[in-house]
Amino acid sequence: MDQQTLADLGRAIKEYDGDAAAALAAQALSEDIEPVRVLAALTDAIREVGDGFGAGELFLPELVSAADAMEQAMPIVDAAFTEHGGERASQGKIVAGTVAGDIHNIGKTILCTLLTADGFQVVDLGIDVPVDGFVKAVEEEKPDLVAMSALLTITAQEQKKVIAALEEAGLRSGVKVIVGGGAISQAFADSIGADGYSPTAPGGVSLARELLSID
Amino acid sequence: MLNGFTRTFPPLRYLTAEQEESIHRGALFTMETTGMQIEHDGARRLLADAGCAVDDDANRVRMPAWLVEECLRKVPTHFRLRARDSANDLMVGGDTVYFMQGMGMRYVDLETWETRPATAAEHREAMIVADALPHTHLAEGWEIYTDRRNIPPVMGMLENLASAIRYSSKTQVAGNIQDTEIFAIMMAQAVGTDLFPEIEHACPLTIQHGGAQAAFRYAEAGIPFVPALSVNQGATGPATLAGAVVLKVAETMGWVVMSQVHTPGAPMAIHHGISAIDMRTGDKLLGTPARGVGTGMMNQMLRRYGIPIWSNTGFASNSKKIDFQAGYEKSLGTLLSALAGGQVQMFQGGSSTELLYSNELAVMEDDVAGWIGGVLEGFIFDDETLAIDLINEVGPIPGHYMAQAHTRKWWNKEDYFPQVADTESYASWVTTGKRDMLDRARDKVAEILSTHTPSPLTDSQEDALEDVLKQARDFYRKRGVISDAEWETYLQELSLGDGR
Numbered sequence: 024m025d026q027q028t029l030a031d032l033g034r035a036i037k038e039y040d041g042d043a044a045a046a047l048a049a050q051a052l053s054e055d056i057e058p059v060r061v062l063a064a065l066t067d068a069i070r071e072v073g074d075g076f077g078a079g080e081l082f083l084p085e086l087v088s089a090a091d092a093m094e095q096a097m098p099i100v101d102a103a104f105t106e107h108g109g110e111r112a113s114q115g116k117i118v119a120g121t122v123a124g125d126i127h128n129i130g131k132t133i134l135c136t137l138l139t140a141d142g143f144q145v146v147d148l149g150i151d152v153p154v155d156g157f158v159k160a161v162e163e164e165k166p167d168l169v170a171m172s173a174l175l176t177i178t179a180q181e182q183k184k185v186i187a188a189l190e191e192a193g194l195r196s197g198v199k200v201i202v203g204g205g206a207i208s209q210a211f212a213d214s215i216g217a218d219g220y221s222p223t224a225p226g227g228v229s230l231a232r233e234l235l236s237i238d
Numbered sequence: 239m240l241n242g243f244t245r246t247f248p249p250l251r252y253l254t255a256e257q258e259e260s261i262h263r264g265a266l267f268t269m270e271t272t273g274m275q276i277e278h279d280g281a282r283r284l285l286a287d288a289g290c291a292v293d294d295d296a297n298r299v300r301m302p303a304w305l306v307e308e309c310l311r312k313v314p315t316h317f318r319l320r321a322r323d324s325a326n327d328l329m330v331g332g333d334t335v336y337f338m339q340g341m342g343m344r345y346v347d348l349e350t351w352e353t354r355p356a357t358a359a360e361h362r363e364a365m366i367v368a369d370a371l372p373h374t375h376l377a378e379g380w381e382i383y384t385d386r387r388n389i390p391p392v393m394g395m396l397e398n399l400a401s402a403i404r405y406s407s408k409t410q411v412a413g414n415i416q417d418t419e420i421f422a423i424m425m426a427q428a429v430g431t432d433l434f435p436e437i438e439h440a441c442p443l444t445i446q447h448g449g450a451q452a453a454f455r456y457a458e459a460g461i462p463f464v465p466a467l468s469v470n471q472g473a474t475g476p477a478t479l480a481g482a483v484v485l486k487v488a489e490t491m492g493w494v495v496m497s498q499v500h501t502p503g504a505p506m507a508i509h510h511g512i513s514a515i516d517m518r519t520g521d522k523l524l525g526t527p528a529r530g531v532g533t534g535m536m537n538q539m540l541r542r543y544g545i546p547i548w549s550n551t552g553f554a555s556n557s558k559k560i561d562f563q564a565g566y567e568k569s570l571g572t573l574l575s576a577l578a579g580g581q582v583q584m585f586q587g588g589s590s591t592e593l594l595y596s597n598e599l600a601v602m603e604d605d606v607a608g609w610i611g612g613v614l615e616g617f618i619f620d621d622e623t624l625a626i627d628l629i630n631e632v633g634p635i636p637g638h639y640m641a642q643a644h645t646r647k648w649w650n651k652e653d654y655f656p657q658v659a660d661t662e663s664y665a666s667w668v669t670t671g672k673r674d675m676l677d678r679a680r681d682k683v684a685e686i687l688s689t690h691t692p693s694p695l696t697d698s699q700e701d702a703l704e705d706v707l708k709q710a711r712d713f714y715r716k717r718g719v720i721s722d723a724e725w726e727t728y729l730q731e732l733s734l735g736d737g738r
Contacts, residue, residue: 082517084472124416124448129473133520151446176343176384177391177415180719205592206343206385224520 025056029064032096036068039088041095048096058103062111065100066142069093073140077225083133090136113144115235118160119170120148121204122181127174130204134170134224141228157185161194167235169198170227174205182207183215199234203227239327240375242336243611249333249541249579252534261480261539265487266303273300274443274492278450281496288499299492306491309498315544317462317505319376322431323407323693328375330462330507331546335576335614337607338411338434339368340553340588341381342595348676351559353594356383359737361398363687364587365405367597370690373607374586374600376434377408380422382587382595388731390720392416396425396710400703401736403429407693414438414452416719421710423459428702429695434582436466436509436548441474442485445492453497453506462505464548465493470515470522471532479532482512487539494545507582510536511550524556524591525567533571534578541579549580558590560599560676569606576610583607598679601686605656612654623648658682 028051035043044065051061072089075081104111117138121131128150135147146164148156161169169189173179182202189195201219202212212220218234221227231237253261273291276282276299286292291300316331328336344353345360356364361383368377379402386394395413399422402410412422412435419435426433435456437449449465456463467489469475475482490508497504512532514523523529533551540547552572557563572583585607587600617623628644639645658678660667667673695703711728714720720728 076518079518083515083520084477084517129470129515129520150440175391175415176394180391 025051025054025060028054028056029060032061032064033068033071036065036089036092036096037072039085039092041092044092044096045099048099052099052103058100058107058111061103062100065093065096069140070142073137076137076140083136086140087132087136090139093139111144114142114237115167115231116144116146116164117168117170117231118146118148118157118164118166119172120152120157120160121150121172121174122178122185123151123153123156124181125151125173125175125178125204127172127204130174130224131170131172134172134203134227137224137228138170138231141232143231154181154184154188158188158192158194161189161198162192166198168231169200170231171200171202172204173202173207176206179204179206179211182217186216199231201227201230201234239325239329240336242328242334242375243576243614245333245335245576245579245614246616249537250534250574250577251538252531252578253538257480258538258542261484261487261535262542264484265491266306268443268484268488269301269306269491269495270303271300272443273298274445274489274496275299276445276450276492276496277447278445281445281450281454281500284499285496288495290495299496301491301495305499306495309495310491310543310545312498312502313494313543313545314503314505315546317546318432319409319434319462320430320432321407321409322403322429322695326375326408328409330581331544332581333579334581335611336375336582337373337572337586337604337611338376338548338582338584339374339378339382339586339600340584340595340603341378341384341592342554342588342590343383343385343593344595345383346590346594346596348560348596348598348680353590355385355387357387357737358397358401358731358735361386361401362405362736362738363683364595364597364600365402366690366692367600367683367686368586369406369408369692370686371586371600371604373604373611375408376411376582377402377406378411378584379403379406380411380413380435388727390714390724390728392418392714392719393707393711393728396421396707399425400707403431403703404695404700405692409434411436414448416714417448417451418710419452419455421706421713423455423461424706424709425703426461427459428706429699433461434464434507434548435461436464439465439467439489439493441467441469441489443489443492445496450496453493454500457497457501457504457506462507463497464507464509465489466509467493468509468511468513468550470513471528472517473515473520475512479512479528479535482532483535483539486510486512486536490540490543490545494543507546507548508540509548509550509584510540511553512536521556522591524554525563525571530571530574533575533580537575537579546582547580548582548584549575550584551575551580553584553588554592555589556591558593560589560596560602564589564599565606568603569610572606573610573613576614583610597683598676601658601679601682602675605658608654608656612652615652617652623652 345356
């Protein structure tokens with residue numbers, strides 16, 4: 024019984040069916056399956072999709088659709104963790120966003136999806152995120168890593184401001200900061216005191232794993 | 239006035255009349271049902287007064303079809319773009335095709351193909367070369383080398399615009415990020431030129447505060463402006479060409495209604511480009527055939543409304559070098575758009591997915607622009623060019639045409655003869671060092687830089703330009719956009735001058 028519901032849940036993710044995933048997550052929990060096992064079914068499925076992407080068998084539309092389906096089920100699982108007096112475990116928590124003045128969404132969304140598929144817990148702050156937005160998110164979410172995107176030369180400087188504001192708020196030493204986007208280079212990342220830079224989204228995942236010492 | 243090229247035959251039509259109507263109806267439906275997210279309070283108030291259904295909590299504006307149709311009719315089909323030298327004025331619209339300098343963030347070293355931030359002298363040289371090129375009708379100094387050495391980014395484009403106005407008397411592109419349009423307008427007014435500014439648009443279906451504000455500011459200054467409605471298929475728009483065009487037409491309607499309600503009759507164009515993305519990486523694909531087809535479809539819709547078109551089909555290639563790929567992706571895309579009725583083609587000099595700009599590429603592509611112009615202008619057809627009497631007069635061999643007055647008069651009237659393409663005989667090519675088009679382009683750049691002098695600004699115009707820059711620097715310093723450390727480096731860089 025347990026196995027069937029969890030298998031259906033995994034299949035819902037792999038079929039990009041968020042409604043079914045949410046319903047099956049709720050069903051699994053109502054069958055008294057432990058939240059940790061429900062979460063594992065979800066992450067196993069998304070990882071499988073991520074592996075397919077890595078192997079060149081699946082593409083971004085499949086990957087992002089699977090992540091969206093997972094996102095629909097996650098609030099139900101998170102609520103169950105809270106109810107059981109705990110928080111879900113992940114290999115790391117990441118806050119990500121595109122900086123103020125910049126409305127370029129896609130690169131950041133792809134990175135968030137790949138990070139989720141890799142097993143990270145990701146808080147996507149969206150686009151045009153002001154400096155304060157990043158600082159507040161670091162205070163509230165207590166992430167292990169902050170990822171910032173900027174496509175335009177003119178907005179790249181916002182990344183520097185976020186790093187400075189994190190320092191000012193005494194939060195910088197507690198998080199790793201990575202940057203990316205069309206206007207960013209390794210030299211720029213070094214010059215603003217970021218911990219890392221990657222020109223691609225898959226590279227961003229490897230970078231996050233490296234910085235957080237995940238094998 | 240610069241005449242550009244005149245397309246002498248009907249534009250290529252991808253869509254049947256029924257398909258065109260379906261796209262139009264689909265876009266009207268979208269504007270009425272879903273509408274645009276417009277993040278500008280004043281704009282929403284204007285639109286509510288004009289008859290739109292406005293939801294302020296969601297920043298949503300739904301536009302009735304009658305208002306959309308009415309506003310589409312208000313957009314001028316043609317407008318004059320004044321340059322600071324009236325010989326370079328343009329009349330945008332109709333069957334005239336102009337070519338615009340392309341864009342690229344950084345300077346490229348042609349030996350290593352590495353890119354780096356550009357210096358003031360390099361920007362100056364890029365503008366002088368563009369000023370000299372005969373088929374570069376509009377200059378893009380704003381976005382050439384947006385990555386300027388030691389210049390705070392917010393000032394980079396304004397320093398670029400000042401340099402562009404100094405070293406080119408052609409009309410200039412401008413833009414709008416972080417209120418830079420305030421100073422761009424002041425510079426234009428200081429030297430008596432129009433601009434051709436593109437306004438940032440957020441796809442899908444969103445107009446940000448800064449974009450709306452900039453459109454209003456340019457309209458109030460009487461400067462034509464150009465919402466930039468690019469789309470990445472499958473990411474920021476439908477994966478299908480027809481769907482992407484419906485979305486772009488709907489967004490065109492949104493911008494037109496907002497702008498024409500604010501300033502009825504405000505001259506504007508639409509900048510568009512439809513691109514696929516690589517679904518393995520998310521990278522934009524700039525050289526696919528579908529990009530050319532989508533551009534043609536969109537051109538056809540904009541011509542239906544009589545809205546002038548800025549097409550970016552050939553503004554960059556995915557190639558990192560100046561090579562065959564860059565050549566075919568950029569040239570064929572531009573040719574397709576020009577055949578399909580695009581009026582301003584963003585083209586010469588930019589490549590590597592917007593990363594690089596090269597004078598040598600600009601020179602070579604100016605030749606391509608001349609080539610495309612030759613295709614557009616076609617042939618001259620009258621009794622004299624039909625040459626029936628001549629053919630009968632010359633008759634069979636040993637008759638020939640080389641000594642005829644007709645030949646002397648006509649041999650160079652219907653064709654374009656390239657400036658830097660290699661047209662030498664093989665033997666001559668070997669003797670002169672086996673040089674290719676890029677080698678010849680390098681020579682041409684050096685020749686232009688040693689001989690061409692753009693028409694200078696008057697002393698009072700120079701002073702006024704410098705004064706606007708000073709005001710802009712103060713403005714962004716006070717706003718906290720330029721840090722103390724950046725300011726120090728900036729001042730040191732400015733003290734180096736631009737190599738004039």
